[in-house]
Amino acid sequence: xxxxxxxxxxxxxxxxxxxxxxxxxxxxxxxxxxxxxxxxxxxxxxxxxxxxxxxxxxxxxxxxxxxxxxxxxxxxxxxxxxx
Numbered sequence: 001x002x003x004x005x006x007x008x009x010x011x012x013x014x015x016x017x018x019x020x021x022x023x024x025x026x027x028x029x030x031x032x033x034x035x036x037x038x039x040x041x042x043x044x045x046x047x048x049x050x051x052x053x054x055x056x057x058x059x060x061x062x063x064x065x066x067x068x069x070x071x072x073x074x075x076x077x078x079x080x081x082x083x
Contacts, residue, residue, distance in 0.1 A: 004041070006043075007063065009051045024058060024059065024062060041068065044072055044074045045059060045063070046075075
């Protein structure tokens, strides 16, 4: 239950929760349903490096508007490993 969720923004701008595609407008409600409204659930956001900054901010805005406060970015170092 305390396992973090990952929201991914793919190169084409598609948004996924874990491996499931989700429309941006439904991101908040889907996260609420998945977490059973446990707003302290950790959410990691990861995006393809070619994704526009504006799209990342839209996704972050939806997550924040839903009330989730523990949000972090996943990055990869030069060796391809996550930080």
